[in-house]
Amino acid sequence: MNNTNINDRHTVQIFDYCADGAGVARLGNGCVVFVEKAVRGDICEIIITKILKNVCHAVIGKIIKPSEHRIAVDCPYYDSGEAGASDSATRLCGGCDFRHVSYGEELFAKRKRVNDALRRIGGTDIEAGDILTTGKIIGYRNNIQLKTDGKNIGFYSGKSHDIINIDYCFLAGEEMNKEIKQGVSRIRTSVEKIGDLTFKISPESFFQVNSEAALLLYEKAREYADLKPHEFLLDLYCGTGSTTLFLARNAGRALGVELSAAAVADAKENAALNNIGNVDFLCADVSLLETGGLAPDCIVIDPPRKGLAPGALKKTEELAPARIIYISCNPATLARDIKLLHNYEVKQISAVDMFPRTKHIECVAKLERKKGAL
Numbered sequence: 001m002n003n004t005n006i007n008d009r010h011t012v013q014i015f016d017y018c019a020d021g022a023g024v025a026r027l028g029n030g031c032v033v034f035v036e037k038a039v040r041g042d043i044c045e046i047i048i049t050k051i052l053k054n055v056c057h058a059v060i061g062k063i064i065k066p067s068e069h070r071i072a073v074d075c076p077y078y079d080s081g082e083a084g085a086s087d088s089a090t091r092l093c094g095g096c097d098f099r100h101v102s103y104g105e106e107l108f109a110k111r112k113r114v115n116d117a118l119r120r121i122g123g124t125d126i127e128a129g130d131i132l133t134t135g136k137i138i139g140y141r142n143n144i145q146l147k148t149d150g151k152n153i154g155f156y157s158g159k160s161h162d163i164i165n166i167d168y169c170f171l172a173g174e175e176m177n178k179e180i181k182q183g184v185s186r187i188r189t190s191v192e193k194i195g196d197l198t199f200k201i202s203p204e205s206f207f208q209v210n211s212e213a214a215l216l217l218y219e220k221a222r223e224y225a226d227l228k229p230h231e232f233l234l235d236l237y238c239g240t241g242s243t244t245l246f247l248a249r250n251a252g253r254a255l256g257v258e259l260s261a262a263a264v265a266d267a268k269e270n271a272a273l274n275n276i277g278n279v280d281f282l283c284a285d286v287s288l289l290e291t292g293g294l295a296p297d298c299i300v301i302d303p304p305r306k307g308l309a310p311g312a313l314k315k316t317e318e319l320a321p322a323r324i325i326y327i328s329c330n331p332a333t334l335a336r337d338i339k340l341l342h343n344y345e346v347k348q349i350s351a352v353d354m355f356p357r358t359k360h361i362e363c364v365a366k367l368e369r370k371k372g373a374l
């Protein structure tokens with residue numbers, strides 16, 4: 001690519017971020033380069049590690065002038081990218097992505113990721129505003145799963161399955177860290193609260209890892225859903241029923257659909273635990289859901305990172321609700337599915353920082369059925 005070679009060294013200034021949080025710069029020959037752990041405003045010498053058709057990838061060889069947004073790393077297991085060794089990411093924990101930047105700059109990069117995806121993939125001018133956040137960036141997780149090979153216990157190192165032994169994690173609470181030091185690999189809270197609701201979660205079931213941020217997400221979903229006492233809510237991919245139960249209190253009737261039998265069992269128990277009687281749960285594949293008799297006013301969708309399968313997309317449009325509330329942990333697949341829901345247009349979108357210090361971001365979008373759509 002324009003005479004650029006592996007291991008070439010270049011001095012660049014970082015001016016942007018790509019979707020995975022790497023810094024973006026441009027070489028003298030015009031080539032765009034993604035630089036691991038680089039910060040907007042850094043002036044650094046970089047080492048080319050990979051050359052693709054339209055972009056190059058690089059690591060930092062030396063920071064010549066650090067960005068004002070770069071901060072000292074607080075975790076001994078974190079790779080800040082400053083060492084310059086091309087294999088540095090294989091020797092340190094790969095759990096966090098933004099411990100080397102200020103929290104404000106992390107939110108800037110995440111908001112840009114969301115809005116870039118909406119514009120470039122989704123083809124919409126609707127943007128997320130300021131990211132909703134609790135401001136809590138340590139000790140926020142209610143669930144930690146360590147990796148073990150029988151000898152080592154910890155997290156995978158960056159871009160490998162090498163296990164990095166740890167005895168403390170900044171994302172875990174103090175009680176969890178006590179268990180980490182004892183060598184416990186799966187640590188989850190017995191009962192969790194979101195707002196005024198209480199949830200029991202079995203080991204097999206998915207539940208949001210950040211309960212305080214989940215409250216922000218669910219409050220925004222409730223605002224977007226704007227349910228009335230006579231309306232019917234359908235929650236697809238409902239998991240343990242947390243979203244269903246949070247929103248059901250504003251509806252006349254609610255039904256949650258989930259493929260995992262363990263999650264459905266949890267959801268039914270959680271409905272009873274919170275004395276919410278206008279909701280039921282069904283164990284079924286969303287794509288194969290029988291639509292006869294179902295006429296939801298609003299559908300909530302919270303699919304896996306890969307987004308909606310073609311069958312689920314088709315089923316959603318067949319059900320023809322007036323409103324769709326789409327919750328997603330992947331801005332790219334959210335944007336793709338928004339574009340594929342041809343009978344709907346996105347009206348509002350918000351982002352919630354469910355995973356501070358990592359590159360991941362949660363979104364919630366409000367879609368309304370187009371006038372005249374069949």
